[in-house]
Amino acid sequence: MDGYNTWTIAEARDNLKAREITSEEITLSCISAIDGADALGAFVHKTPDEAVVQARSADLLLKQGDAPSLCGIPLGIKDLFACEGVPTQAASKILNGFKPEYESTVTKNLKNAGAVTLGKVNMDEFAMGSSNETSVYGNAVNPWKFLDKALTPGGSSGGSASAVAADLCLAAIGTDTGGSIRQPAAFTGIVGIKPTYGRCSRWGIVAFASSLDQAGPMCKSVRDAAIMLEAMCGFDQKDSTSSENPVPNFEAMLTGNIKNKIIGIPREYRLDGMSPQIESLWKDGADMLRSAGAEVVDISLPHTKYALPAYYVIAPAEASSNLARYDGVRFGRRANLNAGESITEMYERSRSEGFGNEVQRRVMIGTYVLSAGFYDAYYNRARKVRSLIKKDFEDVFAAGIDAILTPTTPSAAFELGKLETADPVEMYLNDVFTVTVNLAGLPGISVPAGLNSEGLPLGLQLIGRPWEEGDLMNIAHTLESATGFVEKPVKWW
Amino acid sequence: MSIDRATAARVAKLARIKVDESSLDILADEFNQILGFIEQLNEVDVEGVEPMTSVSPQKLKRRMDKVSDGDQQERVLSNAPDAREGFFAVPKVVE
Secondary structure (H helix, E strand, C coil), rough: CHHHHHHCHHHHHHHCCCCCHHHHHHHHHHHHHHHCCHHHHEEECCCCHHHHHHHHCCCCHHCCCCCHHHHHEEEEEEECCCEECCCCCCCCHHHHCCCCCCHHHHHHHHCCCCCCCEECCCCCCHHHHCCCCCCCCCCCCCCEEECCCEECCCCCCCHHHEEEEEEECCCEEEECCCCCHHHHHHCCCCCCEEEECCCCCCEEEEECCCCCCCCCCCCCCCHHHHHHHHHCCCCCCCCCCCCCCCCCCCCHCCCCCCCEEEEEHHHHHCCCCCCCCHHHHHHHHHHHHCCCCCEEEEECCHHHHHHHHHHHHHHHHHHHHHHHHHCCCCCCCCCCCCCCCCCHHHHHHHHHHHCCCCHHHHHHHHHHHHCCCCCHHHHHHHHHCCCCCCCCHHHHHHCCCCCEEEECCCCCCEECCCCCCHHHHHHHHCCCCHHHHHHHCCEEEEECCCCCCCCCCEEEEEECCCCHHHHHHHHHHHHHHEEEEEEEECCCC | CCHHHHHHHHHHHCCCCCCCHHHHHHHHHHHHHHHHHHHHHHHCCCCCCCCCCCCCCCCCCCCCCCCCCCHHHHHHHCCCCCCCCEEEECCCHHH
């Protein structure tokens, strides 16, 4: 093995620009890593032929010397992004056979930046889940192992996380509605950032909860995340919520200088019964930032406790509206009808056969909280609580806080199947530290910070001011350098 | 607030998802677990708080009301489970 697949984006870019290597060589190295990694369940629709064609045109551009920022860099694409002519089914049976006639803005931006796409990666069905166990393709598996246990890579962007951690690609794109980039990044020892709501266009991304969904990069380093985010985001006429704010050169903002930055430690994130290992990791992270010149202060975000319950009203409500389009008429899978069955039976059976249990549950919860008589009690109340959660953050930022440090997840990766017997709420608790960020529309990044006593990675999350991803990634980059996390999973697949 | 079989069946109907009679009790139980969790929101004082309508304070952009796309019938129909003579086909809805 040549091992080019283990490179970071920055390493590959520099070698490509220096003409030390071709994109075709790096791409072939990834393709061969992907073919040897079916046990991880990460890549679910492979597009090696397209990838090689893209790599060859990237090589041509590189030869001409006017290569864009991601020229020749092979990536994994979450199955939520529409890619023209490539199966795109949000890991759901209901989109079996769907091949979009159009390209999502984010993947179009990446392709315009010269990226090579290796194929679609696994995820929870419609991005609803925290363990990648609700996918129609079967589980994605974490390349990290404890004893002989098969562990979850987290979710919903579990395939992206597994693929990056196992070096099947240089980086991948994920989406994050309640923690779906940051939680899997933490579980697999990689970096994942959810940008400010509106940074990335949502056009062509299968919608889950439109007021919360954002795309973001999942990478091997903060520098890679900065390079990739810049290429992905920007204003798009096709998404009315995408922002016209200028996109800075994020990589140039990674100076390593965080002197006089003020980092907040929110006391409400210290949960009862939290693992002492996570507690000490959190404290170590704060000490590292202090040593690097930042000031660390205790802060309060009083409505934190209500973020998850508010999320589990708002997200299902939006999902029930968004998923109404899967009716077996215009695209996707229609149930086989018996003679005489009506159009209502067609809708009901197509949706019952096509959606998995968790998706059905959330659509129905959403239908309930939006239904006459309950709209005010549930949906409107949750939106008011959301305003209060956002105000908690506005208050601490107004008081001078630059970024907030928290653990990314309440535990390390758990065993696949563990949640099968749990009630639905137990799975939801995985997002307790991440979901506030989506509700407030803020940027949040998870950085690998160490291994627990079982040898599994743990992540720390930094939350930034809106539109200040550059500043946030600079702090994350400083934390990353201080932790010196370089561990990789031992190959068993 | 507790959800019974009849309410579960009504919600399934509204959501246009077929649920077998035999699964209704389990479904009602799951709804109750989730709604029990959501009930915590009643502890919050929301007096005078506006419900959030947009997470970032930006105005929706306007554009000219004119055709910018179209004439792609074949591509629009290309993923239909049943398309005939340029239309989406469904079971008979009018007697």
